Amino acid sequence: SVIMSGFRFLNLMKPLMFILPEVSTPDRPVLFKEKLLWTAITLFIFLTCCQIPLYGIVTSKSSDPFYWARVILAANRGTLMELGI
Numbered sequence: 001s002v003i004m005s006g007f008r009f010l011n012l013m014k015p016l017m018f019i020l021p022e023v024s025t026p027d028r029p030v031l032f033k034e035k036l037l038w039t040a041i042t043l044f045i046f047l048t049c050c051q052i053p054l055y056g057i058v059t060s061k062s063s064d065p066f067y068w069a070r071v072i073l074a075a076n077r078g079t080l081m082e083l084g085i
Helices: 009-019 032-049 067-073
Strands: none
């Protein structure tokens, strides 16, 4: 434990930090109404993608390898959300 006291995970990550993008702070305060607007727009796009069927996908009663992925993404079978878009 004396040897490990100087060890930090962040020290291992420092050489790799240049790969990660950095987000600058906003130039102005972001209003709550604007945050709410962008959240509503994003939710609308998400729910729309959950309903758009993919061209050429035929539904069948065969085994479904993406069942659990659809459960996690809350997507219908054969939609854009099933692909994670």
